[in-house]
Amino acid sequence: MINLRDKGAEVWENQGRAGRVAIAVGGIAIAASLPFMGGTILNTPIADYESVLVYPIAMFVLMAIGLNIVIGKSGLLDLGYVAFFAIGAYTMGLLGTKTGLNTWEILPIGIAMAMFSGIILGVPALKLRGDYLAIVTLGFGEIVRIVALNLGALGRSEGIQGIPTPPGIFGIEYAFDSHRIYYWTLLILILFAIWMVRRLSVRRAGRAWESIRQDEDAAELLGVPTFKYKVWAFVLGASVGGAAGVIYASKTLFIAPDNFTLQISILILACVVFGGMGNIWGVILGAVILGYLPDRIRFLSEARLLVFGLVLVIMMNLRPDGLLPRKKREKALIKKGSS
Amino acid sequence: MRLLPELGLVCLESIHMSEHNLLSIKSLSVSFGGLKALTNVDLDLNQNEVVGLIGPNGAGKTTFFNALSGLVDVSSGTLEINGKSHKWPKPYELIDLGIARTLQGVGLFPELTVLENVMIGANKTAKSGLIASALGLSGSDELRLKQRSMIALERVYTASLADEKAGSLPYPVTKRIAIARALVSEPRILLLDEPAGGLGAQDIEWMNSLIQNLASQCSVILVEHHMDVVMSVCDRLYVLNFGEVIASGDVESVRRDPAVVEAYLGVSH
Ligand SMILES: Nc1ncnc2c1ncn2[C@@H]1O[C@H](COP(=O)(O)OP(=O)(O)OP(=O)(O)O)[C@@H](O)[C@H]1O
Ligand SMILES: [Mg+2]
Numbered sequence: 001m002i003n004l005r006d007k008g009a010e011v012w013e014n015q016g017r018a019g020r021v022a023i024a025v026g027g028i029a030i031a032a033s034l035p036f037m038g039g040t041i042l043n044t045p046i047a048d049y050e051s052v053l054v055y056p057i058a059m060f061v062l063m064a065i066g067l068n069i070v071i072g073k074s075g076l077l078d079l080g081y082v083a084f085f086a087i088g089a090y091t092m093g094l095l096g097t098k099t100g101l102n103t104w105e106i107l108p109i110g111i112a113m114a115m116f117s118g119i120i121l122g123v124p125a126l127k128l129r130g131d132y133l134a135i136v137t138l139g140f141g142e143i144v145r146i147v148a149l150n151l152g153a154l155g156r157s158e159g160i161q162g163i164p165t166p167p168g169i170f171g172i173e174y175a176f177d178s179h180r181i182y183y184w185t186l187l188i189l190i191l192f193a194i195w196m197v198r199r200l201s202v203r204r205a206g207r208a209w210e211s212i213r214q215d216e217d218a219a220e221l222l223g224v225p226t227f228k229y230k231v232w233a234f235v236l237g238a239s240v241g242g243a244a245g246v247i248y249a250s251k252t253l254f255i256a257p258d259n260f261t262l263q264i265s266i267l268i269l270a271c272v273v274f275g276g277m278g279n280i281w282g283v284i285l286g287a288v289i290l291g292y293l294p295d296r297i298r299f300l301s302e303a304r305l306l307v308f309g310l311v312l313v314i315m316m317n318l319r320p321d322g323l324l325p326r327k328k329r330e331k332a333l334i335k336k337g338s339s
Numbered sequence: 340m341r342l343l344p345e346l347g348l349v350c351l352e353s354i355h356m357s358e359h360n361l362l363s364i365k366s367l368s369v370s371f372g373g374l375k376a377l378t379n380v381d382l383d384l385n386q387n388e389v390v391g392l393i394g395p396n397g398a399g400k401t402t403f404f405n406a407l408s409g410l411v412d413v414s415s416g417t418l419e420i421n422g423k424s425h426k427w428p429k430p431y432e433l434i435d436l437g438i439a440r441t442l443q444g445v446g447l448f449p450e451l452t453v454l455e456n457v458m459i460g461a462n463k464t465a466k467s468g469l470i471a472s473a474l475g476l477s478g479s480d481e482l483r484l485k486q487r488s489m490i491a492l493e494r495v496y497t498a499s500l501a502d503e504k505a506g507s508l509p510y511p512v513t514k515r516i517a518i519a520r521a522l523v524s525e526p527r528i529l530l531l532d533e534p535a536g537g538l539g540a541q542d543i544e545w546m547n548s549l550i551q552n553l554a555s556q557c558s559v560i561l562v563e564h565h566m567d568v569v570m571s572v573c574d575r576l577y578v579l580n581f582g583e584v585i586a587s588g589d590v591e592s593v594r595r596d597p598a599v600v601e602a603y604l605g606v607s608h
């Protein structure tokens with residue numbers, strides 16, 4: 001099977017500055033024009049196409065980029081990523097209904113809350129490795145949901161209603177049904193997240209995460225403060241999830257614990273693995289497909305989940321490293337001992 | 340391949356006995372469940388000295404390094420560096436103590452480039468924090484790390500491979516890069532775990548001269564099965580067998596020690 005990732009990287013690396021700008025601008029233009037493609041083959045029968053673009057697609061993409069920092073970059077299996085999404089959403093819900101603050105003012109607060117909870121969870125949990133970490137994070141995701149379910153201030157199972165939409169900005173108005181405006185807002189957040197991740201990947205933090213993922217003991221022996229970097233990856237991932245949560249709450253106007261189940265964590269994880277853990281373009285592609293597919297085949301009604309599962313199983317067998325895997329893995333060297 | 344010109348000159352002359360040993364380990368014991376991997380091991384290392392730690396497979400050599408670098412728990416024993424007593428370090432504290440080690444086998448990060456591998460070893464010399472690095476403000480730091488790393492790579496004649504993926508390189512080259520990665524932090528003490536292991540004759544010879552040459556800038560504890568390397572580069576030897584030091588001293592006397600001959604030299608080489 002051809003290696004799309006290497007092909008893509010080759011095209012990119014062979015471009016001059018102008019070529020790269022052209023590719024980037026072209027890519028952004030295509031992404032930005034998606035809301036106008038409703039009349040084409042892309043249309044989703046039954047579900048509203050433009051709203052599908054916002055949720056799940058764009059929202060999944062944003063969250064998958066965030067989760068990829070945790071899983072793909074530094075190799076930490078986080079099964080409770082939905083917690084950060086929920087914390088962002090509830091911050092928006094609570095502050096949006098109880099205070100005069102608007103979405104843009106709450107966005108940094110929601111991000112900060114998510115990051116803070118990332119530290120609270122990360123500091124004890126990241127002392128663990130592998131399966132143990134996965135179990136603790138899974139528990140954390142459930143705890144956040146159950147707290148929301150039981151805390152009067154958070155509306156229990158009723159959730160929070162009447163969350164305000166964002167105020168207009170630069171003359172653009174956010175009506176709750178102007179999906180494309182939300183979509184473009186998310187697109188900007190996504191672009192910012194991509195920029196941040198790419199920036200980090202080529203520098204010290206990126207190298208440190210990579211070394212931790214490949215061989216944590218060796219990294220530590222070389223003086224990499226592995227614990228600090230793991231918490232940092234966790235917190236950065238959380239910040240992206242929190243941002244997604246704030247926009248989500250401000251779009252749906254109503255949130256309840258049911259929106260933040262384990263299923264979301266698993267789905268986002270599936271996007272990352274399906275697309276190609278560690279490679280941001282793969283992860284984005286994975287999230288687009290897994291967000292889009294269930295709604296595209298909604299006419300199959302109940303059978304669609306079966307088809308969805310089948311597609312996943314078949315693809316993961318054909319391409320176990322995902323659609324666009326991270327840099328091609330070289331054949332492992334035979335570790336020669338001696339004596 | 341250019342051979343190092345200074346070969347062999349620096350080795351013995353530059354040992355000057357200071358008041359304290361650079362490194363002094365007393366009655367180190369490590370056990371894994373019921374298995375006593377190390378029992379009351381004493382070891383001293385002086386400035387600019389190359390000390391060999393030898394013994395048959397499973398004798399506890401790697402475990403000794405692991406204990407000293409915090410990868411396994413020490414049951415008992417004391418550690419002094421420059422005459423000052425220290426707690427047994429955690430792995431990430433090792434570099435700050437001026438100790439660097441290579442791992443048995445290769446131990447490079449296969450999916451990073453050669454340069455990136457070495458830059459990770461140079462990490463502690465970076466000044467800017469994580470946030471600055473995230474925002475891309477750490478350009479000058481990045482440049483300094485890069486320069487230092489290139490110098491370390493030149494030291495082992497692999498600078499031309501800087502941009503290659505470490506996992507794609509032949510085994511002997513990766514062994515050299517692993518040493519560059521350890522050297523880039525400018526350690527006072529270098530722990531080498533079988534640097535010549537799995538190498539062919541020519542590469543062994545090269546490694547041999549590199550290690551001799553290293554003694555001018557730091558002290559080395561060398562774990563190695565190739566006796567010709569051990570005999571030619573080491574100032575003193577410790578022989579481990581079943582976790583115990585069965586002999587120690589200068590190369591000649593150890594070589595003639597009957598217990599050693601029986602346990603090790605006579606059997607496998
Ligand atoms: N983490 C561990 N847990 C349990 N047993 C261990 C562990 N590490 C080493 N051992 C055991 O301790 C003993 C010493 O092993 P060690 O790796 O130190 O030997 P070595 O001298 O380095 O041998 P080689 O020359 O083969 O590398 C062996 O019996 C080994 O099986
Ligand atoms: Mg060993």
